[in-house]
Amino acid sequence: MKKIIIAGFLFSILSACTGVMAKADFVGIWKSSSDNAVIKLNTDGTYIAKQVDIGKLDSNEDNGKAIDFSGKWQLVKNDGDYSLRLHSEALYSNFGIDKTYIEDGKRRSHKIDITFEIQGGTREKPLQVFTWIGDPDDMHKYEFIKAE
Incomplete structure (x- = not known):
């Protein structure tokens, strides 16, 4: 029994050192550090976003249009780094945002699809997810902090 406990302990230490992130680390409520936006990530892989400033996500400006x-x-793991991707069937045009393209001669609207970078070290659980507002060199972020 001691060997099983020690093996489990060593596995958890090695997992923390390799920077492996688990879906369970992200499940819960995330609150914006700059406005009233909330994103709830559910265990079944669904989410609900409330009062998110779409201007910060789409046109990279703070326009205050909360949806x-x-x-x-x-x-999503890419070259060893993780990101958090939110995909919705909702169209930008549903919210009065002209983010369109032409396909087969018809104007179509893009679906909301957002990728957040994850801020935190490989030895700790991430505390924040964010997307850049405008030029990343300006260091303006739309951040969400895990509340629970």
Whole structure:
């Protein structure tokens, strides 16, 4: 029994050192550090976003247009780094935002699809997710902090 406990302990230490992130680390409520926006990530891979400033996500400016939307979320690993992706079937045009393209001669609207970077070290659980507002060199972020 001691060997099993020690093996489990060593596995958890090694997992923390490799920077492996688990979906369970993200489940819960995330609150914006700058406005009243809230994103709830559910264990089943769905999410609900409330009062999110779409201007900060889409046109990279703070326009104060707060919207509610929902969809599916996932952790994405790319070159060893993780990001949090929110995808919705909601169209930008549903919210009066002209983010369109032409396909087969028809004007279509993009679906809301947001990727957040994860801020935190490989030895700790991430405390914040964010997306850049405008030029990353200006260091303006739209941040969400895990509340629970």
